[in-house]
Amino acid sequence: MKIKSPIGFLALWSAFLAVGTWILPMGTLLIGSARTAQAAPISDADAESYLAAQAAIFIGMVQAGELDPAPYSVASVDLDADGNSDPILVTPSRADGGGGRVIAVRGSNTSTLIDASQSPGEIGFGLRIAVVDGVEAGGVKTLLVSSCERNQDVQGAHSLVIRAFSGLSGALVAISRHSFQRGDFGSIDFEQLGRNFRLAGDLDASGGIEMSDIFSVADSMEAQVSKIEADLDCDGALTGIDVIETSLRVGVSENSGNGLIARLATVEESQVLVAGDASDWYGAPPAPEPHHWSSWKCWGVAALIAAELALLLAEIALCGASLAVPSPATVLCVITALCTAANLLANIADWAIHCVIHTNGDDGWVQPMDELLGTIQLITGICAALGGGIMAWREVIERAGGIKAIIDRLLRHFGLQA
Amino acid sequence: MTNYGIMIGGLGVGIGGLGLAVFAYMRLSGRTRSLVTISICVLSILIMALAVGLAFLD
Numbered sequence: 001m002k003i004k005s006p007i008g009f010l011a012l013w014s015a016f017l018a019v020g021t022w023i024l025p026m027g028t029l030l031i032g033s034a035r036t037a038q039a040a041p042i043s044d045a046d047a048e049s050y051l052a053a054q055a056a057i058f059i060g061m062v063q064a065g066e067l068d069p070a071p072y073s074v075a076s077v078d079l080d081a082d083g084n085s086d087p088i089l090v091t092p093s094r095a096d097g098g099g100g101r102v103i104a105v106r107g108s109n110t111s112t113l114i115d116a117s118q119s120p121g122e123i124g125f126g127l128r129i130a131v132v133d134g135v136e137a138g139g140v141k142t143l144l145v146s147s148c149e150r151n152q153d154v155q156g157a158h159s160l161v162i163r164a165f166s167g168l169s170g171a172l173v174a175i176s177r178h179s180f181q182r183g184d185f186g187s188i189d190f191e192q193l194g195r196n197f198r199l200a201g202d203l204d205a206s207g208g209i210e211m212s213d214i215f216s217v218a219d220s221m222e223a224q225v226s227k228i229e230a231d232l233d234c235d236g237a238l239t240g241i242d243v244i245e246t247s248l249r250v251g252v253s254e255n256s257g258n259g260l261i262a263r264l265a266t267v268e269e270s271q272v273l274v275a276g277d278a279s280d281w282y283g284a285p286p287a288p289e290p291h292h293w294s295s296w297k298c299w300g301v302a303a304l305i306a307a308e309l310a311l312l313l314a315e316i317a318l319c320g321a322s323l324a325v326p327s328p329a330t331v332l333c334v335i336t337a338l339c340t341a342a343n344l345l346a347n348i349a350d351w352a353i354h355c356v357i358h359t360n361g362d363d364g365w366v367q368p369m370d371e372l373l374g375t376i377q378l379i380t381g382i383c384a385a386l387g388g389g390i391m392a393w394r395e396v397i398e399r400a401g402g403i404k405a406i407i408d409r410l411l412r413h414f415g416l417q418a
Numbered sequence: 419m420t421n422y423g424i425m426i427g428g429l430g431v432g433i434g435g436l437g438l439a440v441f442a443y444m445r446l447s448g449r450t451r452s453l454v455t456i457s458i459c460v461l462s463i464l465i466m467a468l469a470v471g472l473a474f475l476d
Binding site: 308315333340343377381384385388389 | 421422423424426427428429430431433434435436437438439440441442444445454457458461462464465468469471472475
């Protein structure tokens with residue numbers, strides 16, 4: 001469209017101005033008012049039934065294995081030792097103080113075994129849970145739930161609260177509180193402290209997991225808050241994290257009946273993940289051994305590669321200069337340089353795998369590749385040593401006039417020959 | 419395996435480098451001889467030290 005007159009241009013400009021400054025903003029306001037007017041508050045009872053309905057759906061998804069095909073990520077802890085897996089659902093405590101609920105469902109009949117919620121004044125309820133051998137015999141487990149409780153009377157004073165629930169009856173069998181001050185944890189963000197709780201097992205290395213181990217977690221928190229590793233399965237070794245922790249699985253939004261968003265209710269359901277070598281307990285596959293190198297080793301191998309590259313360049317220059325007069329020494333020189341180059345390439349590949357490409361080690365190809373590169377490094381190193389060594393000795397012997405001349409000279413030096 | 423590979427490989431390359439340093443010392447002359455020999459020796463020793471050190475670093 002071509003605008004020929006100033007009046008037409010002015011009309012178009014006015015139309016754009018009206019749309020931009022009046023129609024769109026007013027429309028936004030009107031729509032917003034409509035939303036507000038039609039938004040219906042949801043009662044606590046409605047929210048509760050909604051959560052229960054979502055939890056039922058979630059349980060079904062967990063039991064059907066629809067959430068994750070990996071078997072170890074399915075909550076399958078046999079709390080009551082009846083031979084059936086008992087799903088554990090966690091609604092972790094949110095930053096706004098909401099949430100904080102742990103539900104365990106009997107795998108045999110899907111009835112509720114444990115249903116525990118955060119108390120007023122607590123934060124972090126359900127962010128960390130653990131399952132340990134319980135006080136009851138027969139393989140019954142105890143479910144531990146941590147939270148943080150604010151002491152309203154003393155400024156900055158808090159308590160780590162650990163609740164222990166029987167895996168058989170679901171009843172609260174023990175509760176411990178460990179008071180601490182904000183300053184006890186140095187630079188740790190206190191609001192995030194609830195996320196750092198780790199409840200673990202045989203901390204006192206007694207060969208079994210007792211309730212005392214639970215309390216010693218709190219005692220050792222100051223030294224290692226973010227990660228406490230413990231021998232959960234009592235196999236005498238810390239081969240993994242050996243900690244059971246929760247991870248966010250499902251977020252759900254809610255619409256009201258009239259089609260407008262009345263309230264967003266996010267349900268943070270979590271599955272239970274088993275880490276470490278706790279496979280004997282829960283039938284989980286062992287966690288793969290990590291193949292990543294430390295940053296120190298990565299930098300060290302990078303320095304080794306740089307030095308080898310410089311040496312290779314020097315060898316190439318030297319061999320190239322000696323090629324003008326070909327001799328057996330030249331051949332040995334080239335062999336040494338080739339072996340150094342092969343060793344350098346193997347080191348580069350090794351470094352790239354461990355420091356750049358792959359650091360988790362949960363793929364099948366890392367281990368065989370590791371062994372192959374190790375063999376290549378070994379062979380090329382021996383090859384370079386033999387090439388350079390033979391070349392050096394050959395040169396020395398030739399210069400001295402043969403081995404016999406060297407021996408004679410040595411004998412004369414030590415006075416054994418006239 | 420990789421640790422031993424890096425260690426023995428590095429030691430081998432370093433020993434080979436020292437052999438070449440001997441070769442350079444015997445064959446070259448003048449300032450070039452000193453420069454090349456010392457450079458190769460330093461690099462070889464550095465490689466061997468790094469290889470042994472890295473074997474114990476994880």
